[in-house]
Amino acid sequence: MSSSALPLSRSSRPPGDRALLDAEEAKIEAAPLVTLAGVSKKYQNGVAALAGLDLCVRTGDFLSLLGPSGCGKSTALRLIAGLEPATSGTIEWAGGQASGRPSIGFVFQDPTLMPWASVESNVFLPLRLEGWSFRTASERIEEALALVGLPDFRKAMPRELSGGMKMRVSIARALVTRPSLLLMDEPFAALDEITRFKLNDDLMRLKQEMNCTVIFVTHSIYESAYLSTRIAVMAARPGRIIAEIGLDAALPRKEHFRRESAYLDACARAADALHGAMDAKDHM
Ligand SMILES: Nc1ncnc2c1ncn2[C@@H]1O[C@H](COP(=O)(O)OP(=O)(O)O)[C@@H](O)[C@H]1O
Numbered sequence: 118m119s120s121s122a123l124p125l126s127r128s129s130r131p132p133g134d135r136a137l138l139d140a141e142e143a144k145i146e147a148a149p150l151v152t153l154a155g156v157s158k159k160y161q162n163g164v165a166a167l168a169g170l171d172l173c174v175r176t177g178d179f180l181s182l183l184g185p186s187g188c189g190k191s192t193a194l195r196l197i198a199g200l201e202p203a204t205s206g207t208i209e210w211a212g213g214q215a216s217g218r219p220s221i222g223f224v225f226q227d228p229t230l231m232p233w234a235s236v237e238s239n240v241f242l243p244l245r246l247e248g249w250s251f252r253t254a255s256e257r258i259e260e261a262l263a264l265v266g267l268p269d270f271r272k273a274m275p276r277e278l279s280g281g282m283k284m285r286v287s288i289a290r291a292l293v294t295r296p297s298l299l300l301m302d303e304p305f306a307a308l309d310e311i312t313r314f315k316l317n318d319d320l321m322r323l324k325q326e327m328n329c330t331v332i333f334v335t336h337s338i339y340e341s342a343y344l345s346t347r348i349a350v351m352a353a354r355p356g357r358i359i360a361e362i363g364l365d366a367a368l369p370r371k372e373h374f375r376r377e378s379a380y381l382d383a384c385a386r387a388a389d390a391l392h393g394a395m396d397a398k399d400h401m
Pocket residue numbers: 160161162164165166184185186187188189190191192193
């Protein structure tokens with residue numbers, strides 16, 4: 118990312134302003150970005166994917182939606198993105214109802230790249246849809262590819278890339294509009310564990326560089342505990358939030374975080390919540 122796009126660094130601020138700014142930033146970070154209240158979603162085939170879902174996402178959160186397959190995680194993400202309407206309930210943005218929705222980048226489970234187009238053409242797509250010329254977008258494409266660690270792959274074709282690299286291109290495509298909210302739907306689920314760990318680390322770094330909020334869907338307890346500042350645990354039938362777990366450790370975290378008590382405690386609490394929900398269903 119070009120330095121002009123980054124906010125003024127803390128160290129370059131006059132010392133007298135710093136305490137005040139820190140307090141203000143803490144306040145801003147705690148401000149709700151989007152609040153879902155009593156949200157339900159019933160599909161036309163009669164499936165009640167979500168019912169009574171309450172969730173508050175704060176600016177600056179790295180929030181994971183964690184739950185078993187079929188519990189409504191993707192549905193919740195699509196409702197937040199405005200790709201589908203809720204059947205009932207409200208989704209309120211800080212800046213006003215639907216009009217207050219910030220700029221959003223969406224990363225799907227599959228990279229969904231156009232196989233006939235180069236990496237740079239794939240990353241260009243969201244800007245092309247906004248009417249940008251390729252020449253004007255060139256710097257933005259470069260910035261997005263640098264953020265995901267692929268600065269030298271502009272001209273490559275998708276078939277020349279590994280699974281992890283394809284996902285990096287997909288993330289670059291979501292970042293090229295400089296979104297303030299990044300929605301990610303199990304982006305690393307299909308990758309091997311080593312690649313996934315590397316992308317986890319890179320994602321935390323780029324969240325800090327982009328200064329954005331992330332809502333991250335996963336069914337991995339370990340991935341959610343490593344990445345998140347907050348985990349919202351979901352249960353199915355009906356899809357809803359059954360527990361929230363906060364993790365204070367600053368991002369980006371490093372490998373040794375996986376051995377710290379905060380991480381292990383979050384894993385245990387998330388596992389307990391998921392098992393509790395399953396046991397309750399067994400007795401229904
Ligand atoms: N477009 C759709 N039409 C009908 N049912 C759907 C649709 N999308 C999802 N569902 C159903 O809604 C439930 C939740 O799905 P989904 O949100 O994809 O869960 P998850 O992402 O947690 O696996 C599932 O039972 C699924 O079969």
